[in-house]
Amino acid sequence: xxxxxxxxxxxxxxxxxxxxxxxxxxxxxxxxxxxxxxxxxxxxxxxxxxxxxxxxxxxxxxxxxxxxxxxxxxxxxxxxxxxxxxxxx
Amino acid sequence: xxxxxxxxxxxxxxxxxxxxxxxxxxxxxxxxxxxxxxxxxxxxxxxxxxxxxxxxxxxxxxxxxxxxxxxxxxxxxxxxxxxxxxxxxxxxxxxxxxxxxxxxxxxxxxxxxxxxxxxxxxxxxxxxxxxxxxxxxxxxxx
Numbered sequence: 001x002x003x004x005x006x007x008x009x010x011x012x013x014x015x016x017x018x019x020x021x022x023x024x025x026x027x028x029x030x031x032x033x034x035x036x037x038x039x040x041x042x043x044x045x046x047x048x049x050x051x052x053x054x055x056x057x058x059x060x061x062x063x064x065x066x067x068x069x070x071x072x073x074x075x076x077x078x079x080x081x082x083x084x085x086x087x088x089x
Numbered sequence: 090x091x092x093x094x095x096x097x098x099x100x101x102x103x104x105x106x107x108x109x110x111x112x113x114x115x116x117x118x119x120x121x122x123x124x125x126x127x128x129x130x131x132x133x134x135x136x137x138x139x140x141x142x143x144x145x146x147x148x149x150x151x152x153x154x155x156x157x158x159x160x161x162x163x164x165x166x167x168x169x170x171x172x173x174x175x176x177x178x179x180x181x182x183x184x185x186x187x188x189x190x191x192x193x194x195x196x197x198x199x200x201x202x203x204x205x206x207x208x209x210x211x212x213x214x215x216x217x218x219x220x221x222x223x224x225x226x227x228x229x230x231x
Contacts, residue, residue, distance in 0.1 A: 010141055011211035012222040059209070062144040081141055081209070085224035088138070088145075088169060088210030089127050089181050089201060 003031070005074055007042075008081040013056060016048040032073035035065065038080070049082075057083040097166035098149045100142055100210075105168050105179045114164035119186035123193035125201050127181040129174050133214045136174045141209040145169075148208045156185075156200055160192040167200065169210060180212075202227075 003026040014020050024041070026033055033041065035058060043050050058065050059081040065072050074080055097113045111122055129136050153165050163186040170180050183200050187193035204210075205225045212223045 008141065010209065011139060011213070015222070059141075059144060062141075062147050064207075081144065083141070083209050084211065084222065085228035086205070086207070086209055087212040087223035087225050087228065088140075088208050089205040089212075089225065 003028075003076045005076060005078040005080055008079065010081065010083065011087075012084045013049060013052050013082040016052055017046045019046075026074070026076060032075045034070060035067050035072055035074070036070070038074055039067075042082075052084060053082065055085060059083055095164045096150070096153050097164070097168070098146055098153070099166075099168045100140055100145060100171055101168065102170065102172040105170055105182045107179070107182060107184075110166050110168055110182045110184045113166045114184045114186040116163045116186050118188060119163040119193075120188055121190035121193045122184060122186045123190065123197045124185075125181075125183045125197045126179050127201070128179050129176050131176055133176065133216060135176060135215050136180065137213040137215060138169070138171045138174060138180065139211050139213075140169070140171055142171075145208050145210055149204065152200065152203045152207065155203070156196050159199065160187065160196045162187050162192055162196055165196070165200075167204065169204075169208075171210075 004023050006023055008021045039053055060078055114122055149167050166184045168182045174180050183197050185193040185196045206227045213220055214223055
């Protein structure tokens with residue numbers, strides 16, 4: 001069974017790595033990822049993202065999540081978005 | 090289904106026309122229509138807006154639910170432009186109707202402030218010698 005989730009990059013996050021979305025596999029040893037695991041995984045994949053991630057929000061399936069909430073997990077099939085500080089209006 | 094007839098949300102690459110959006114919120118029961126227009130000022134060559142569109146629509150819908158719990162409103166319209174917005178053109182229009190003016194005036198201010206904090210829309214300013222992504226001062230952040 002595939003254990004993949006989609007990740008979307010917007011604005012400064014996308015420009016930093018020149019990727020707007022990718023599909024990532026959850027490591028074989030686990031069934032889901034904490035937000036700290038996710039941050040570590042993304043920082044390892046994209047070193048240009050480290051500073052941007054510090055200032056960005058995460059959304060899972062179009063819902064903002066609290067980065068400090070250790071009970072929140074990214075599961076297979078989720079759509080995760082990196083939301084840099086917004087600037088609409 | 091009443092809600093869908095009273096709330097109007099649009100993210101579009103087309104120019105925003107104030108009168109069209111005012112017409113959306115006109116109502117025989119409403120004695121007041123209040124509006125806010127955000128316009129590109131002249132310190133830049135142009136602005137480029139992008140959005141996480143489905144989530145932005147969901148967030149706008151959620152802030153309209155919130156604003157309706159604060160004030161008694163008749164109709165609410167929030168239209169935001171995406172893509173390239175030349176200097177002098179309008180990037181966002183909010184229009185609210187209510188029976189009396191107090192509610193719609195307060196609601197418009199709250200809506201634009203909350204939109205700027207929460208809705209996943211980003212503005213890139215293009216200058217003659219480069220560009221940069223902007224951050225709203227109270228933008229929702231970790």
